[in-house]
Amino acid sequence: MRKLRTVKSVLAGILSGAMMFSAVSAMPAVTNAQELDANGYYCHDTFENGTDDWGGRGSASVSVGGTAYAGSKALTVSDRGSAWHGAQKALDSQTFKAGETFSFSAAVSGSGNMMLSLQYTDASGKTAYGHIANGQSSGDYTVLSNTxxxxxxxxxxxxxxxxxxxxxxxxxxxxxxAKAGTQPDAPQSVNVIQGDFNGDERVDIFDLVLARKSLVSYTSGSATDTVMTVADIDCDGEFAVNDIVMLSKFILGKVREFPEPIVTTTTTTAPPVTTTTTSNADPSAYMASIRDKITVNVPQNVLKNAEGKIEHITYFSKKANRNKGANVWLPPGYDSSKKYPVFYVNHGYGGDESSMMNGMGVREIATNLIKSGEAEPMIIVFTNQYTDPNHEKQTGNGQADVPGYDNFVEDMPDSLMPYIESHYPVKTGRENTAVAGFSMGGRESLYIGMKCCDKVGYIGGGAPAPGIFPTRDQFMTHPGVMSKDDMRIDPPYSPYILMIAGGTNDTMVNDFPKQYSDLFTQHGTENIYISVPGGGHDSNTVIPLMYNFIRFIFKA
Structure with a gap:
């Protein structure tokens, strides 16, 4: 049985696309036809006795050694001059023929989005590229697999x-x-302990010494085998000085335990199970029925102990013309044979798919309300809204970045939703789809709710930022994406819930949340406005929105 020092394995789906570069390095070619072994494998490269005919790609060089996923050796890829510089192996032409289907898998350990890809010569004689699988790594091993x-x-x-x-x-x-349909062998997990840097299943002064050395290597970029489940002691997603400080306090007895890490599990490409249902509910009547149940007093017990599982996914954005990430939360008691509605959560300006996972109460509220029966079991997708074909990351110039956020109105229905619907057992249709967010994410949620009203039936905005209609605030002039007269959602696509929250002490967006609500009301679009006493541009305003929203979505 194979052993490794991680509990994460990602089975990623097929991604199609073209690469801009071709391989430069020559490499050994496999010339003998390969036959299936007893395990059903055509090829099984373990690197225990050499490079197994793998060579460098571009300027990259390969060597045997390092930290292995299984056995004692792995192939280390270094001296990379570009992202496409990696390791490659020619496939036997007598075995691997066009149109035939195979199972591919590889265990990789690095930083960021790791990709298993294919180069070939197409029918016209041109070099072409295809993606087989991809997955995220933070120094630990991730299995890239497409069966x-x-x-x-x-x-x-x-x-x-x-x-x-x-x-x-x-x-x-x-x-x-291997032959098509073959699943990679499930590895046997070694007990992983936060702070146990030397792997002796105890945390002591020897780990502190090694932790300090590891941090130097990690911050200099020379470490390739840092296991974040061991090193990220304070569970903030980074390996930094704070982790060394907490480890020291633990060894000195000043703290008795470390924070609980977020559970990360496998993402598979199992055949999708989807269903579309039809609701005949009167949206206006449903909102009227819940209006007197809305409260700004959120019970403290619903803000404790988030459960469920997080899976990080990567999907190809047609609008951005690149891969983007998202985090998918699976509820307590998740059963892949059942079908779930989907709630998309959008972050504020400057954030990403991890920003709303902590501090805003989303996972905690969903966990406790689902367990108590007060909310429907649901899948929650934490999005990365920024969708700019010219910039992968935000520039920091708010005026210049805004169009990249507004582009999410196309990215969500055209790319992200189809990915979720093809990779998870979800219910489809507007009655099974919700979107809500904070600040810029609240603005985009309202915008999506109006533009995609045939796909989204539940809409929420927590302290939504200005800029849907032309206006000016303390920071910039907003050209707007629609006129004030267009601030409406007309039948037959009236929302089941349209909920907006604004804090009375929010000096960032001031009264724009109430302006949005008033415009909807003026144009005959039923909505619920929550005024949060003392709420600022922060979680104090967002938490009441999320508590009320999660309680009542998917019930019309």
Whole structure:
């Protein structure tokens, strides 16, 4: 049985697309036809006795050693001059033919989005590229797997591993090509303990010494085998000085336990199970029926002990023309044979798919309300809204970044929702789809609710930022994405819930949340406005919105 020092494995789906570069380095070619072994494998590269015919790609070089996923050795890829520089291996032309389907998997350890890809010559004689699988790594091993990948029309297939961005070194182990449908062997997990840097299953002064050395290597970029489940002691998603401080306090007896890490599990490409239901509920009547149940007094017990599981996914954004990330929360008691409605949560300006997962009460409220029966079991998708074809990351110039946020009105229905519906057992249709967010995420949620009213039936905005209609605030002039007269959602797509929250002490967006609510009301669109006494541009305003919203969505 194979062993590793991580509990994370990602089985990622097929991604199609073109790469801009071709391989430069020559490499050994496999010339003998390969036959299935007893395990059903055509190829099983363990790197225990050498490079197994893998070579460098671009300027990259390969060597055997490092930290292994299984056994004692792995293939280390270093000296990378670009993200596409990695490791590659030519596939036997007598075995791997166009149109045939195989199972591909590889264990990789690096930083960021790791990609298992294919280079080949297409029918016209041009070099072409295809993506087999991808997955996130933070120094721990991640299994990239696609159990049913059909080789595209062409010849001269080359399997390679690269990264989406960056040039840090990475490791590869346990590369398996097998008959279609073959699942990678499930590894046996070694007990992983936060702070146990030397792996002796205890935390003591020896770990502190090693932790300090590891942090130097990690921050300099020379470490390729940092296991975040061990190093990220304070569970903030980073390995930094704060982790060393907490480890010291633990060894000195000043703290007795470390924070609980977020559970991360596998993402698979199992056949999708979807269902579309039809609701005949009168949206106005439903909102009227819950209006007197809305409260700003959130019970403290619903803000404790988030449960469920988080899966990080990567999908291809048509609008951005690149891969984007999201976090998917699976509720307590999640059962892949059942079907769930979906709630999309949008972050504020400057954030990403992790920003709303902590501090805003979303996971905690959903956990406790679902367990108590007060909310419907649901899947929650924490989005990364910024969708700019020209910039992967926000520039920091608010005026220039706003269009990238507004583009999410296309990215969510055209790319993210189809990915979720094809990878998770979800119910489809507007009666099974909700969207809400904070600040810029609240603004975009309202915008999406209006523009995609045929797809989204439940809409929420916590302290939504200005700019849907033309206006000016203390920071900038907003050209707007629609006129005030267009601030409406007309039948037959009236929302089941349209809920907006504004804090009385919010000096960031001031009274714009109430302006949005008033415009909806003027144009005959039923909505619920929550005025939060003393609420600022923060969680004090967002938590009441999320508590009331999560309680009543998917029940009309």
């Amino acid at each position: 049913d990948y059909q080789l595209p029309e062409g010849s001269g297939y080359i399997l390679y591993v690269e990264t989406e961005d960056g040039t840090a070194s990475f490791s590869i182990d346990e590369v398996i090509i």
